[in-house]
Amino acid sequence: MSGQNMEIKVKCYSGHVYAEEPRSFVWQEKELRIKSIEKAWQEPGKRLFGVATEDGKLFELCYNEKADHWSAVELML
DSSP: OEEEEEEEEEEEOOSSSSSSSSEEEETTEEEEEEEEEEEEEEEEEEEEEEETTTTSSSSEEEEEETTEEEEEEOOOO
């Protein structure tokens, strides 16, 4: 089960491509630091990351390359 998809601001590492590895993001007006990237994959026009935050929450982050914006869904267990 998952929560609502919300547009967010993300700080990320960008090596040879943008959005290579997210490091932190703002969720509900609070910056959450990413503890680990559990999964990373690509779909046409998108980069997706399953991440765990330092406070123990799980999120799916999505960077839409065409629209140039990030969104997130908090994953509920």
